Amino acid sequence: MSEPDDPRWLDDVAGELRREVPVRPAWRARLLDDVARAPKPSVRDIADDVFGDDEPALDRGRRRWSITVAPLTGLAAASLLVALGAGVMYVAMSSKTAGADESQRAAHDGPSAASPQLVSRTPTATDREVVRFELSAPRASHVALVGSFNEWNPVATPLSRDPASGKWVVSLRLPPGRHVYAFVVDGDVTADPSAPRAADDDFGSPNSVVLVSSPRT
Amino acid sequence: MIVRLFALALAFAMSTATMRAQEVDRTLPSQLSAPTRATLERLIDSARVAGLPVDPLYSKVREGVFRGADEPRVLAAVQRLTRDLADASSALGDSAGAEEIAAGANALRAGLRPTDLSRLRESRGRRPDHPLTVALVVLADLATRGVPPAMAAASVNELVARNVSDGSLLSFRQNVERDLVGGRSAASALDARTRAMIDDRRP
Numbered sequence: 001m002s003e004p005d006d007p008r009w010l011d012d013v014a015g016e017l018r019r020e021v022p023v024r025p026a027w028r029a030r031l032l033d034d035v036a037r038a039p040k041p042s043v044r045d046i047a048d049d050v051f052g053d054d055e056p057a058l059d060r061g062r063r064r065w066s067i068t069v070a071p072l073t074g075l076a077a078a079s080l081l082v083a084l085g086a087g088v089m090y091v092a093m094s095s096k097t098a099g100a101d102e103s104q105r106a107a108h109d110g111p112s113a114a115s116p117q118l119v120s121r122t123p124t125a126t127d128r129e130v131v132r133f134e135l136s137a138p139r140a141s142h143v144a145l146v147g148s149f150n151e152w153n154p155v156a157t158p159l160s161r162d163p164a165s166g167k168w169v170v171s172l173r174l175p176p177g178r179h180v181y182a183f184v185v186d187g188d189v190t191a192d193p194s195a196p197r198a199a200d201d202d203f204g205s206p207n208s209v210v211l212v213s214s215p216r217t
Numbered sequence: 218m219i220v221r222l223f224a225l226a227l228a229f230a231m232s233t234a235t236m237r238a239q240e241v242d243r244t245l246p247s248q249l250s251a252p253t254r255a256t257l258e259r260l261i262d263s264a265r266v267a268g269l270p271v272d273p274l275y276s277k278v279r280e281g282v283f284r285g286a287d288e289p290r291v292l293a294a295v296q297r298l299t300r301d302l303a304d305a306s307s308a309l310g311d312s313a314g315a316e317e318i319a320a321g322a323n324a325l326r327a328g329l330r331p332t333d334l335s336r337l338r339e340s341r342g343r344r345p346d347h348p349l350t351v352a353l354v355v356l357a358d359l360a361t362r363g364v365p366p367a368m369a370a371a372s373v374n375e376l377v378a379r380n381v382s383d384g385s386l387l388s389f390r391q392n393v394e395r396d397l398v399g400g401r402s403a404a405s406a407l408d409a410r411t412r413a414m415i416d417d418r419r420p
Contacts, residue, residue, distance in 0.1 A: 025243045032265045148276035151242055152283035178316045178350060180276065189284065196358035196390060199327035202277070202294035203284040206361060209323075209354050213383075 131210060133181075134169045135159065135192065140185045143168040147181025147207075154184050180207045243275055246282045253288045260299060269302045270315035273322070301325045308334035309349070320353035327360035333370040340378040351383035352376075355390045362394060364403040372411045381414060389414055 133145055145157040149172070159168035168183075180198050182189050182205070191197055192208035200207060245254045257278060265271050277298050281291035305321030306313060308331035313321070321334050333356075337349055352373050359369040376386060389410055396406035 028262075029243060029265070032262055036266050036268050146280075146283060148272070148280075152276070152279040154283065178319055178354065180273075180280075196354050196387075197361045199323050199357045199361045200277075200294075200298070202297070203281055203286045203290070207280075209320075209358075211351060211354060 130171045131174050131212060132169060132171045133159070133183075133192070133210075134162070134165075134167045135183050135185070136167050137183075137185050138166060140168065142186055144184045145170055145172075145181060146184055146189070147179055147210075149174055149179050149181070159183075174210070174212045176212045179210045179212065181210060182207045243271070245275070245278055248282050249278075249288060249291070253292065256292060257295060260295060264299050264302065267303065267306075269299070269306055270318055272315070273302065273319045274298060297326075298322060304331050305334060307331065309338055310335075312345070313338075314348060314350075316350045317348050317353065320350045320357070324353045324357040324360070327357040328366040329356055329360060329370060330366070333366070333374075336370070337374055337377060340374045342378060342380075344380060349377070351386050355386050358390055359393060359407075362397055364393070364397075364407060368404060368407055372407045375411060376414060379415060379418060381418070385414060 135143060137143055143159040144154050145159060146152045146154050150156040157170055157172065159170045161167070162169045180200065182191055184190075189205050191206050195208040195210060198207040198209050245257055249257070261271050261274050264274060274295055277295050278291060281294055286294070301322035302318055304325055306318050309317055309321050324334065325331065334353070337352060337356075341347060341349065356366075356369055356373050359373075360366045373386070376389065381389075392410045392413075393406045396410065397403065401409075
């Protein structure tokens with residue numbers, strides 16, 4: 001950093017203060033969820049909030065929200081530390097087995113108890129067990145699935161050719177909800193011809209939609 | 218005191234477990250520049266504070282990066298989706314779930330109007346708790362296949378008002394698609410398929 005008599009030192013300090021501070025996404029999400037529960041401004045202005053509005057909606061809302069931080073007593077601080085420690089240990093232990101690879105496991109385990117037939121043509125499952133995707137592309141040498149469920153990662157979910165039908169297939173365990181996806185056929189992104197289309201062609205070709213309903217209770 | 222500390226630790230661990238079960242990757246790709254990430258974070262935070270579903274926004278960012286879109290294009294897409302989500306949320310009402318709002322945003326993107334979504338909500342009538350997600354997905358699909366949005370909205374509205382099941386709505390979509398591929402006009406296909414579905418339900 002420059003000497004204090006150098007006028008640039010102030011810029012250095014300002015630059016240092018502006019530097020991005022990493023915040024854990026889970027903490028950030030929890031804090032914002034708490035804020036979301038407070039009285040909030042109209043949702044109509046939210047996009048203008050970022051892209052230019054004289055008085056952003058969020059700022060108008062902030063005036064009504066005041067946060068008071070009560071000083072922690074020794075006991076509360078100790079309790080918090082123990083609780084945090086327990087939480088960190090839990091996360092560390094469970095991360096080895098948790099969900100990110102579940103989809104891949106389902107794909108390699110083969111058909112599950114839930115009937116793949118249910119989703120073979122129009123991929124709408126009544127359970128969250130397994131959704132089977134298939135594509136007829138006889139001349140393709142490599143087919144993969146990308147979508148909201150695998151972070152649009154083109155190497156995460158390759159399809160394999162079914163010797164019986166000649167189709168490219170993969171079975172995935174998907175959580176309930178509406179998922180947007182596409183196939184990557186030899187590098188080209190294409191929608192699923194047998195599924196409902198999504199109208200979101202922001203980046204070229206449109207995607208497809210798969211609906212997975214909540215498990216039966 | 219030890220018991221209290223243990224209870225607190227257990228409660229925290231359980232809440233962490235719940236968070237993990239619902240966890241999606243809510244980080245922004247490192248391929249994006251710091252200023253773009255900062256802008257996206259502000260936009261997504263605003264959406265979250267407004268009670269909108271944010272997973273579609275993260276997905277849109279990742280899709281843009283996967284498809285090699287430049288950063289202004291990614292920003293524009295996320296901004297547009299945020300507006301659509303906000304409009305869909307307003308049109309579908311406070312009881313709408315995240316999936317309905319996302320499907321509603323997609324229907325708006327396909328050319329439907331917010332009033333079409335509101336009308337669909339009113340048509341639900343006797344099943345106020347039944348999600349409209351499937352109906353909205355069918356609407357968006359028909360509109361992207363060239364069916365005039367107003368025409369598609371009228372047909373799907375009529376089917377929803379008659380308590381047609383989600384499975385039947387999906388069959389309806391497939392049948393209309395087949396008709397369109399076969400060269401039938403959108404108006405003719407919609408009219409015939411809507412009438413057929415209503416007739417099937419008559420005792």
